[in-house]
Amino acid sequence: MKTKPSFTTRKVSVAVASALSAAAMFTAAPAMSADEQQADAGYAGNDVEVIAVTARLKSAASEVMEERREQAYVADLMGADQISRTGDSDAAAALRRVTGLTLKDGKFIYVRGLGERYSSTSLNGAIVPSPDPTRNVVPLDMFPASIIESLSVQKAGSPGAPAAFGGGHVDIRTKAIPSDFFFKVGVGTRYNSNDSDDALTYSGTGDDTWKGKDDGARGYPQSAQNTYDTYGGIDPINDIFPVVGDIEQAYQINREAAVDINRAMTVKAEDTDFAYRANVAVGNSWDLGKDTIFGLVAAGYYKRQQENYEELDIELADPEGTIENSKEIVGTDSIVQWSALLNMGLELDENNKIETYSTYLRDTSDDVSVAIEETIDTISEPNALQVYSIEYEERTLISNQAKGIHFFPSLYDLEVNWFYSDARAERYAPNEVSYTYGVVFDEETGEMTSRKLNTQDAPKYVYTRLDDDTENTGFDVTLPTSIAGAEVRFTAGYSYFERARENYASRFTFDATGFDSELLTEDFHVIFADENILDAENDFELGDSSTDTEDYVAAEMIDAGFASFDVNIDDVWRFTGGIRYEDFRRTTLPIDEDGEISTEDGRYEITDYVVVEDGWFPSLAATWQQSDQMQWRFGVSKTIVRPDLREVSPVRFQDPVTGIDSFGNPELESSDIINADVRWEWYMESGSNLSIGAFYKDLEAPIEPVQRITEAGQQQKYYNADSGYIYGIETEFLRDFSFIDSESDILDGMFIAGNLTLSDSEIEISPNSEIDPTNTKRRMTGHSEYVANLQFSFDSPDQYHSATLVYNVFGKRIAWGGSAGLGDIYEQPFHSLDFTYTLFPTDSIDVKFKAKNILGEESEYKQNGHKVFWKEPGTELTLQFSYEY
Numbered sequence: 021m022k023t024k025p026s027f028t029t030r031k032v033s034v035a036v037a038s039a040l041s042a043a044a045m046f047t048a049a050p051a052m053s054a055d056e057q058q059a060d061a062g063y064a065g066n067d068v069e070v071i072a073v074t075a076r077l078k079s080a081a082s083e084v085m086e087e088r089r090e091q092a093y094v095a096d097l098m099g100a101d102q103i104s105r106t107g108d109s110d111a112a113a114a115l116r117r118v119t120g121l122t123l124k125d126g127k128f129i130y131v132r133g134l135g136e137r138y139s140s141t142s143l144n145g146a147i148v149p150s151p152d153p154t155r156n157v158v159p160l161d162m163f164p165a166s167i168i169e170s171l172s173v174q175k176a177g178s179p180g181a182p183a184a185f186g187g188g189h190v191d192i193r194t195k196a197i198p199s200d201f202f203f204k205v206g207v208g209t210r211y212n213s214n215d216s217d218d219a220l221t222y223s224g225t226g227d228d229t230w231k232g233k234d235d236g237a238r239g240y241p242q243s244a245q246n247t248y249d250t251y252g253g254i255d256p257i258n259d260i261f262p263v264v265g266d267i268e269q270a271y272q273i274n275r276e277a278a279v280d281i282n283r284a285m286t287v288k289a290e291d292t293d294f295a296y297r298a299n300v301a302v303g304n305s306w307d308l309g310k311d312t313i314f315g316l317v318a319a320g321y322y323k324r325q326q327e328n329y330e331e332l333d334i335e336l337a338d339p340e341g342t343i344e345n346s347k348e349i350v351g352t353d354s355i356v357q358w359s360a361l362l363n364m365g366l367e368l369d370e371n372n373k374i375e376t377y378s379t380y381l382r383d384t385s386d387d388v389s390v391a392i393e394e395t396i397d398t399i400s401e402p403n404a405l406q407v408y409s410i411e412y413e414e415r416t417l418i419s420n421q422a423k424g425i426h427f428f429p430s431l432y433d434l435e436v437n438w439f440y441s442d443a444r445a446e447r448y449a450p451n452e453v454s455y456t457y458g459v460v461f462d463e464e465t466g467e468m469t470s471r472k473l474n475t476q477d478a479p480k481y482v483y484t485r486l487d488d489d490t491e492n493t494g495f496d497v498t499l500p501t502s503i504a505g506a507e508v509r510f511t512a513g514y515s516y517f518e519r520a521r522e523n524y525a526s527r528f529t530f531d532a533t534g535f536d537s538e539l540l541t542e543d544f545h546v547i548f549a550d551e552n553i554l555d556a557e558n559d560f561e562l563g564d565s566s567t568d569t570e571d572y573v574a575a576e577m578i579d580a581g582f583a584s585f586d587v588n589i590d591d592v593w594r595f596t597g598g599i600r601y602e603d604f605r606r607t608t609l610p611i612d613e614d615g616e617i618s619t620e621d622g623r624y625e626i627t628d629y630v631v632v633e634d635g636w637f638p639s640l641a642a643t644w645q646q647s648d649q650m651q652w653r654f655g656v657s658k659t660i661v662r663p664d665l666r667e668v669s670p671v672r673f674q675d676p677v678t679g680i681d682s683f684g685n686p687e688l689e690s691s692d693i694i695n696a697d698v699r700w701e702w703y704m705e706s707g708s709n710l711s712i713g714a715f716y717k718d719l720e721a722p723i724e725p726v727q728r729i730t731e732a733g734q735q736q737k738y739y740n741a742d743s744g745y746i747y748g749i750e751t752e753f754l755r756d757f758s759f760i761d762s763e764s765d766i767l768d769g770m771f772i773a774g775n776l777t778l779s780d781s782e783i784e785i786s787p788n789s790e791i792d793p794t795n796t797k798r799r800m801t802g803h804s805e806y807v808a809n810l811q812f813s814f815d816s817p818d819q820y821h822s823a824t825l826v827y828n829v830f831g832k833r834i835a836w837g838g839s840a841g842l843g844d845i846y847e848q849p850f851h852s853l854d855f856t857y858t859l860f861p862t863d864s865i866d867v868k869f870k871a872k873n874i875l876g877e878e879s880e881y882k883q884n885g886h887k888v889f890w891k892e893p894g895t896e897l898t899l900q901f902s903y904e905y
Contacts, residue, residue: 131187133803146441177657179598208900224284232356232384238451295325351389402458534559748779
């Protein structure tokens with residue numbers, strides 16, 4: 021068995037080129053198209069004016085409405101002040117306040133009941149890669165609120181937007197260049213009701229824990245790599261013995277290869293660390309003379325905390341509720357987050373402006389858990405299995421962007437916008453460890469009386485790494501003119517997107533079947549001490565359990581062009597629309613243990629891993645200005661959704677949301693979507709507003725995860741349903757209390773805001789040779805029939821106090837479809853109630869207190885009416901002190 025290769029971008033390119041060449045010769049190119057291709061000229065070229073907030077009242081919620089009002093397409097926005105008011109700590113948490121959006125697993129956004137695959141994400145208008153090996157979409161919890169200027173969610177297709185979305189497109193805009201000098205610093209802490217003096221950890225964490233960076237203690241063992249390099253593998257019989265010719269020496273070399281592996285993995289409980297966070301931001305602009313202005317803003321954020329949790333995970337054997345497997349889990353997730361940005365702008369004159377954006381994000385999780393697992397096989401001794409798991413991962417995202425805006429008055433007021441983005445995402449997960457003890461409990465007291473390392477389920481070490489590089493560039497040209505008295509803007513643009521991703525993993529096992537039975541009752545680090553591993557009498561063996569179901573390389577390339585028009589007739593009617601063309605190429609190549617492209621024993625050919633699509637995506641929108649305060653919007657568009665990279669490769673991976681083994685499917689097809697929107701908006705002079713809208717989406721062959729029951733246990737795989745649709749209504753409002761006559765100023769500082777989405781969906785999915793779905797007609801995965809947000813805010817007349825109470829709830833939604841008689845698994849409604857209070861003792865100082873999940877709600881999933889998953893997030897309290905100059 022040979023060492024797993026680390027593929028370089030060049031190797032990815034060569035593999036992709038060969039795959040695409042083969043596809044050109046052996047497959048026809050179907051007409052569809054458009055992936056996340058996003059950072060197009062329409063997004064990167066149009067600057068959003070930053071509105072300065074001068075009063076605390078309801079301006080934080082009402083001023084972004086002005087930007088939404090001017091949008092040509094149906095969109096929702098949230099500004100930094102709104103995020104600050106609700107106290108949300110990151111982009112994901114903030115976006116759940118937007119109409120029709122729900123949050124999944126604290127990371128992913130569902131728009132209008134459609135899963136994260138139906139949304140696309142950009143950073144300052146450019147596509148960025150994802151550090152999640154199972155998804156194309158970026159986990160939004162990586163973006164702390166302190167670096168965000170605003171969040172935009174476009175819900176209707178447009179020529180300048182990526183064609184690859186069905187629910188919405190989220191653009192995260194980082195801090196803008198200020199007009200004047202500012203400096204802001206903040207520090208805070210956090211407490212959770214789950215916190216106690218029993219946080220789980222282990223000794224082998226290294227010295228750089230506070231940095232969120234492994235210092236090498238967990239790294240891939242050099243001795244094992246040397247063995248691979250010398251003998252082509254670590255198997256003592258098949259790899260090492262043919263070279264050295266001595267079987268005892270071969271086994272000794274194998275054992276020595278395990279010595280560099282970090283075995284200080286005994287889980288222990290200790291005091292919970294003090295949680296703290298800090299942020300700083302500074303910015304200024306300088307007049308360089310001759311109409312030239314230079315500005316910059318820099319910001320940084322740091323957070324470190326431990327999150328204790330409890331979970332219950334159950335696998336049913338039949339619809340009657342017979343339990344096949346049950347796990348009661350307690351754990352601690354130690355989190356470290358870093359982020360930094362440096363944005364610069366150079367205004368050469370009133371007609372030329374160049375800006376750059378540099379963003380660095382690091383999110384480290386060290387999750388330690390202990391589970392008591394009971395199965396049908398643990399009725400007699402041992403009564404149960406005690407499963408220890410350590411999952412350490414570092415996620416990083418580095419993005420560098422530049423864009424320019426240029427006006428040419430002498431060329432008919434021509435406007436040219438351009439952008440370039442280069443970004444890299446990494447997921448580094450060294451030394452993920454799991455091991456199991458068989459345990460016996462006293463029948464009367466329930467106390468554990470004995471435990472012994474389970475050598476049949478050998479301890480496992482996993483080393484994985486993902487690198488995802490993207491390059492995104494484009495431009496657009498706009499010509500303003502007048503036709504028959506109407507103001508018209510014609511725009512044409514082009515963009516190019518390229519991605520290269522590589523993911524590889526190595527797995528080792530510790531064979532301790534020859535160890536003394538008494539020794540196996542000791543802690544993990546004692547059992548696998550150096551002397552016990554190297555003692556030939558113990559027959560220890562380091563095994564390689566890596567398979568060809570984990571490594572893959574992938575690439576995407578998208579060429580896109582668009583042409584659009586924007587017609588304004590007397591400020592009463594506005595028509596916008598056009599067409600977008602995208603040429604999309606993708607390949608996802610599974611790599612076997614020898615570094616070759618896997619064909620799954622001849623089941624697939626290289627052309628099965630290649631997608632070549634092109635397509636046209638028209639859109640049309642109209643806005644009718646009924647009055648100075650009211651307007652109507654109408655829109656229709658065609659978009660597309662493609663499978664994620666991993667979902668089209670026949671490899672096994674663990675879904676981070678469901679936690680179960682998942683398998684890709686090379687036969688997945690893209691889904692064409694027809695979208696229709698209508699919305700009525702009322703913007704009152706007082707700043708209050710009301711909107712009511714409706715939407716409909718028709719989906720061809722929507723992609724759905726379906727449960728599979730196999731001898732290896734519960735799994736899920738992705739399939740195309742036959743058809744699907746979703747429709748609903750959305751309403752949103754913001755209202756102050758000025759309509760109430762009162763001599764007191766108290767009511768002047770109050771306002772209420774909220775939104776409600778009611779919708780329904782249906783898919784039809786037929787049985788095939790691999791699955792037998794229990795419900796061939798059901799709602800779409802991830803779709804909630806209702807989503808509601810309600811916000812009540814108060815600002816004191818003396819401007820010293822501000823308070824906000826926010827409520828969020830979503831209806832139950834299918835996590836994944838059931839099969840073989842087992843019902844669909846439903847995530848139950850979660851009622852979130854949060855309270856934020858801010859004290860402003862001076863104009864420069866504020867003290868903010870937030871209580872999150874006041875109701876103490878719990879996450880719960882049910883199947884056939886039986887609870888199959890449960891997690892208690894606890895009630896969280898945070899306190900932050902900020903100073904601004």
